[in-house]
Every structure is written in structure tokens, then in C-alpha cells.
Amino acid sequence: MARPDERRQSVAVNVGGIHVGGGHPIVVQSMTNTDTADVSGTVEQVARLHRAGSELVRITVDRDEAAAAVPHIREKLLARGVDVPLVGDFHYIGHTLLRTHPACAEALAKYRINPGNVGFRAKRDAQFSQLIELALRHGKPVRIGVNWGSLDQELLTRLMDENNLSDNPRSAAEVMREAIIQSALLSAQRAEEIGLGRDRIILSTKVSDVQNLIAVYRDLAARSDYALHLGLTEAGMGSKGIVASSAALGILLQQGIGDTIRISLTPEPDGDRTLEVKVAQELLQTMGFRQFVPVVAACPGCGRTTSSTFQVLAKEIEEHLSSSMPVWRDIYPGVENLSVAVMGCIVNGPGESKHADIGISLPGTGETPAAPVFIEGKKVATLRGSDVADQFKTMVAEYIEKRFG
Numbered sequence: 001m002a003r004p005d006e007r008r009q010s011v012a013v014n015v016g017g018i019h020v021g022g023g024h025p026i027v028v029q030s031m032t033n034t035d036t037a038d039v040s041g042t043v044e045q046v047a048r049l050h051r052a053g054s055e056l057v058r059i060t061v062d063r064d065e066a067a068a069a070v071p072h073i074r075e076k077l078l079a080r081g082v083d084v085p086l087v088g089d090f091h092y093i094g095h096t097l098l099r100t101h102p103a104c105a106e107a108l109a110k111y112r113i114n115p116g117n118v119g120f121r122a123k124r125d126a127q128f129s130q131l132i133e134l135a136l137r138h139g140k141p142v143r144i145g146v147n148w149g150s151l152d153q154e155l156l157t158r159l160m161d162e163n164n165l166s167d168n169p170r171s172a173a174e175v176m177r178e179a180i181i182q183s184a185l186l187s188a189q190r191a192e193e194i195g196l197g198r199d200r201i202i203l204s205t206k207v208s209d210v211q212n213l214i215a216v217y218r219d220l221a222a223r224s225d226y227a228l229h230l231g232l233t234e235a236g237m238g239s240k241g242i243v244a245s246s247a248a249l250g251i252l253l254q255q256g257i258g259d260t261i262r263i264s265l266t267p268e269p270d271g272d273r274t275l276e277v278k279v280a281q282e283l284l285q286t287m288g289f290r291q292f293v294p295v296v297a298a299c300p301g302c303g304r305t306t307s308s309t310f311q312v313l314a315k316e317i318e319e320h321l322s323s324s325m326p327v328w329r330d331i332y333p334g335v336e337n338l339s340v341a342v343m344g345c346i347v348n349g350p351g352e353s354k355h356a357d358i359g360i361s362l363p364g365t366g367e368t369p370a371a372p373v374f375i376e377g378k379k380v381a382t383l384r385g386s387d388v389a390d391q392f393k394t395m396v397a398e399y400i401e402k403r404f405g
Helices: 039-052 064-079 094-100 102-107 122-138 153-164 172-194 210-223 238-254 275-286 309-331 349-355 388-404
Strands: 013-015 018-020 027-031 056-060 086-090 110-113 142-147 201-206 227-230 295-298 339-343 358-361 371-375 378-383
Touching: 013 201, 018 027, 027 275, 039 056, 039 064, 039 275, 056 064, 064 086, 064 094, 064 102, 086 094, 094 102, 094 110, 094 122, 102 122, 110 122, 122 142, 122 172, 142 172, 153 172, 172 201, 172 210, 201 210, 210 227, 210 238, 227 238, 238 275, 295 309, 309 339, 309 388, 339 349, 349 358, 349 371, 358 388, 371 388, 378 388
Parallel strands: 027 056, 056 086, 086 110, 110 142, 142 201, 201 227, 295 339, 339 358
Antiparallel strands: 013 018, 358 371, 371 378
């Protein structure tokens, strides 16, 4: 199993001041779902995503109005103090948009190119070359992002034909994965031939099936040292999308594969777009690769905890810590490493509380109405009364100030 210091060695890529690959911390990114031509709406969503912890934010650039809006979006974000690198997502006419809107090309920190959608037949190579030349002109890195939903059909057909003639034919799924990998590697090779360095290329090979995603990235990682962007495309909505993405990316990350990740969740209607950022952070934090917010340990509850006090307190503490982090990162360096325990009865309560930096063991059903509090393994107080929750929250605030202030 790969520890955080045993990751696959890849070439580092500087994306607007954020380093992807080369042993740097795994980067969390997200994507807006606003119409990019809507400057105010896009600025607002980018700001929310960044505040939630997204270190790169991708926006769709699909037509002239969207391209014209990009520099204004960047300007308004900077005016709000939001200095997050923007990634432009281009399909079909990216070469035209970047050429005719140089301010857009300059405002973006990276271009995302899908080799299956840059052009068709005779135009494909020419338009791909134009995109790479524009990246060189503006000094920008690119992500060559292959997606099995828009795979180069000529390449796939050729590999399928070759496979049919083989003495030891592979399965259709294996040929599909090979086509995805070849599309990425051949495109990267062409970009290098044009002059784009390996330190300006990131690859992704996305599919929506967990096992195929794991297989394709394992093979890609073994065949190259490019920085890799991980993501299960079209993961789905709610728990399905969260579980599928976490299962696939968790296995790859544990094997040392992956330099930046995006959790591609379908939001509920009018849902919170920042959920994909929170899931990405929680995945990396749970696996021990990065620490973003303090950890709140809470028991699951059982017949010993018929009171909901510990549930309410755990929720309040977690929400308070999470919502405070954007400010606390500056005034309390290291606070993201804090651990808090909110336990519901005597069975595991005192022990779990001792393991946390600060913890409380609330009385379970039928237990004495007293709540011991432990700080750094030592019992420091026993709280009683109807305002135990408020007393503990005050102690947490005082501990944070004392330790990190």
C-alpha cells in the first residue's frame, strides 16, 4: 500500500501557482455548472467552490460570449480576493476561441483539451496543433483529457480491426482501454513534438465504470510519468456518485497513482455544487494524504444513546469547525490537524475522548448525568447541567485559541 510519501513519481506542472505532480500534495479541483457568459453567476459559484477548498476551478468555454466573459470573471474574482486558477474547458472550436479571444487565453491558467473533440478526420491534427501552439504562445499548461464517451472513433476502429486479426484477441473492454490510453499518449507525444514540455502536460483518461477506470489508470501510470488527473466521469447523484468515485479513486490513490482529483457528482436540482469539493477533501483526508479540516469523531449511536444530545453536539461542532476554516487557516496555523471527539455513552466514550485532542463523553441512557472532558489524554473537567453542549463548545474555542492562536 502506498503511503503519502510513496506516490508514483510524476513530472510537476505549475498551474497558475498551484503545483500538480512531482510529489506535491494532491490537488482538489472542481467545475462550475453556470453559463460562463453569465459573469456574475459564474463569479459567485467560483468563489463558493474556492471557499469550500477547490484549488483549481474549471469553467466551460464553448462559444464567443463565454470566451469574452473569461477575463471579466478573472478580474472580478481578483477584486473579491479570490485568486484561484481558472481552467478553460474546450471542445470542437477551442482553437478558434483561443485565437480570436487572446484576453481569454491569457486569463486562463490551463487549457483542457479533449483529443476526441478537437476536430474530425483531416482537421483533427491541424486543430490540435493550433491549440498546443496557442498554449505555447501564452505560456499555459494543458490537460489532455480523454473520455470514453467521446473517444477518437478512427483510433478505436483501427485497434478493433487489428484485434480481430490477432491470434490472441483481447476482450472488447481491453481494446477500449488501450484506445483510451493510446489517445492520451499519442496526443501528449504530438504536443511535445510541437514544443510543449512534459512539465506543461497533464493527462486524464476518464470512464464511468469503476473497474475500467482502475484498470486504465494503472496501465497509463505504468507507461508514462506525466502528471495525472483522476476522476470517475458521470459518477452520478448522491450516495451512488460518492461511493463510486471514492471506491475508484481510493484504490488508485492507495497505489500511489494520481496528482489531482475531481469528484464528478450530479447535483440535486438547485443543489450545492460545493459537495464535490467536500467529498474530494474528505477522501484525501480520510486516507491520510492531506488534512483540510479538524476531524470530529462521533459514535454511531445505539440503544444506550436514546438521547440525541451527542448527535446534535457533534453536528454543531463539525459545522462550526468547517465554516470557520476559511478564516482560521490564517489566524490559527495548523488548526486543520485538530481532532475532536463527541461520544454518547460510557462504553467507548472516555477512551475515544482520550485519543482526541479534546473530547467529551456524554452520559448515555440511564447513566449518571455527568460528562467528562479530556484534553490531550487527560481529564480536565466534568460538565453537568442542561447547557453541557454550550460549555463544551466554549472549551473547544478556548483550546483552539490556546494551542493555535
